Amino acid sequence: MTDDQDLVRSVSLAIEQENLPWTAGATELSALPLAEQQKRLGLLVTDAERQRLAADRARFAAQEGQARATFSAPVSVDWRNNGGNYVTPVKNQGACGSCVGFCSCSTIESAVRIKLNNPSYAIDLSEGFLFFCGGASCANGWGLTSGLDYAKSTGVVDEACMPYASSTLNNGTNMNCGASRCSDWQNRLTKISDYAGYATIAARKDAIATRGPLLAGLAVYNDFFAYTSGVYVKTASSTLAGYHCISLVGYDDNQQCWILKNSWGTNWGESGFVKIRYNQADLLIDTSWASYSVDVLIPVQWHSNVTITQTYASRDSQNAWAYFQGLGWRKIYTGAADGVTNMLILFAEAEANGRPVTVYADGTYVYQAYML
Numbered sequence: 001m002t003d004d005q006d007l008v009r010s011v012s013l014a015i016e017q018e019n020l021p022w023t024a025g026a027t028e029l030s031a032l033p034l035a036e037q038q039k040r041l042g043l044l045v046t047d048a049e050r051q052r053l054a055a056d057r058a059r060f061a062a063q064e065g066q067a068r069a070t071f072s073a074p075v076s077v078d079w080r081n082n083g084g085n086y087v088t089p090v091k092n093q094g095a096c097g098s099c100v101g102f103c104s105c106s107t108i109e110s111a112v113r114i115k116l117n118n119p120s121y122a123i124d125l126s127e128g129f130l131f132f133c134g135g136a137s138c139a140n141g142w143g144l145t146s147g148l149d150y151a152k153s154t155g156v157v158d159e160a161c162m163p164y165a166s167s168t169l170n171n172g173t174n175m176n177c178g179a180s181r182c183s184d185w186q187n188r189l190t191k192i193s194d195y196a197g198y199a200t201i202a203a204r205k206d207a208i209a210t211r212g213p214l215l216a217g218l219a220v221y222n223d224f225f226a227y228t229s230g231v232y233v234k235t236a237s238s239t240l241a242g243y244h245c246i247s248l249v250g251y252d253d254n255q256q257c258w259i260l261k262n263s264w265g266t267n268w269g270e271s272g273f274v275k276i277r278y279n280q281a282d283l284l285i286d287t288s289w290a291s292y293s294v295d296v297l298i299p300v301q302w303h304s305n306v307t308i309t310q311t312y313a314s315r316d317s318q319n320a321w322a323y324f325q326g327l328g329w330r331k332i333y334t335g336a337a338d339g340v341t342n343m344l345i346l347f348a349e350a351e352a353n354g355r356p357v358t359v360y361a362d363g364t365y366v367y368q369a370y371m372l
Contacts, residue, residue: 011223014235021255021277022230027268030226034241037225039172040264042097042141043217043243049143050288053217057290061199073205078250078259079110079213080273084119086110086212087249090272091127092265094169096138101131102263103245104147105156107215108192110249111296114212115363117328125190126181129162133177138168144217144245145292148195155189157181191297197290201278205251207293214248216260216291218276219284227268231257231275234282243284248291249273258285298363303327305372306359308351313344322347322366324359333365346371 011024024030029037045053079086088109093102105125113121134150136142150156161182167173182188198204198214208214221238250259257275266272281287303324310323318334320343332343343366350357350371360368 007222008226011226011235011238014223014237018233018235020230020233020235022232022275023228024223024226025228027226027228029264029268032225034222036095037222038242039095039097039138040093040099041220041242041244042093042099042138043245044100044141044143044146045217045243053144053289056197057199057288060197060203060290064198064200064203071202071206073202073209076250076252076254077205077209078252079114079208080249080259082250086113086119087247087261088113088123090261090266091164091263092169093127093263095172096168096174097141097172098127098131098136098138098168099245099263100136100142100144100147101127101134103215103247103261104130104151106247106261106263107213107292108151108156108190108294108296110213110247111192111211111294112190112298115296115298115328116326118326121326123190124159125156126159126162126164128164128168128175129177129181129185130156132175133162133181137174138172144215144289145195148192148215148292148294151190151192151294152194155191157185157188157190161185161188190299192294193297195292195294197292199290201286204248204291205253207291208248208251211293213250213261214291214293215245216248216258216285217243217245217289219282220244221282227274229270231255231277233277234280246274296363300360300362300367302358302360304358305356307354307356308347311344311348311351320344322351324357324361324366327359327361330359330361330366331364333367343369 105127109123112123130147162180165175198207220241222241223235223238247261249261256278260274279286307325313320318340320332323329332340356372357369359366
């Protein structure tokens, strides 16, 4: 019997004996030696980082205790199916401890789609840029919020600007930032303005429902590598393998679980996703660390051949809006009153006659437009 078969057999037996609601099976990771499995993690948890994360969580919990009455999240939310799929495809970090790069980019990608109200918006950020240009390495990993800090201070380029190298995927070879990124990388950055933390389960569910997926960290035990389906609950005899960063894309109170997007490819888990039971102290996700949402900055850019479905104006000065299919509501940029009026007239005419427009807009305002 191989080590892989032995692991799957022992985990399956433990699941049966403990009457747990998940299934173990052979996966690409369960077949690996422990040292290789650990390379697929990468959340750096030093003593200082552990103290910082614990202090953050305590601070957030105190704030949330005062706001508990305002939480009113629905029974379940899944951003893969929430008026569309706002979750980008699952990727594979491979033999590099770059999970923080992957969970950070995934969370930011979903936030962009949600802010644009466009689940089909094409966005694919470069985990390699965020991770290696941010100063991390495959062997050492990165802190839980380090990727968010770099996305705030510098930003992250698109995948085409700095593709994740096959040598990194297969061998855990570090990428050279300067030699790997495209020459115009500074013009291709997506940035966040800030990020916010949530400590309690109620606050996290409220944040997921109202803001979108969250970045989170968890302790990984050796049975997790053999997860194939169901709601994961750690088996009693499993042993700690390390720490990992993932993206919380939903939750389900009926199953008492989080829904998480992993970075181990689609051949692991439920097509790359996993459901994890709430409040498992050993996993740390609910008991020791906060989870984080992001506020994204949508760069100003031209959007071509866009359909207007609604316009709105009030008696307040320069308060005029238009709803662009694939972008959502945008306010006409305030400045000269006649400029706002002229653009509103153009948008109303385009809406009435079914004519598309090309607009120069960011995530809040539309600045220029012409009708096609």
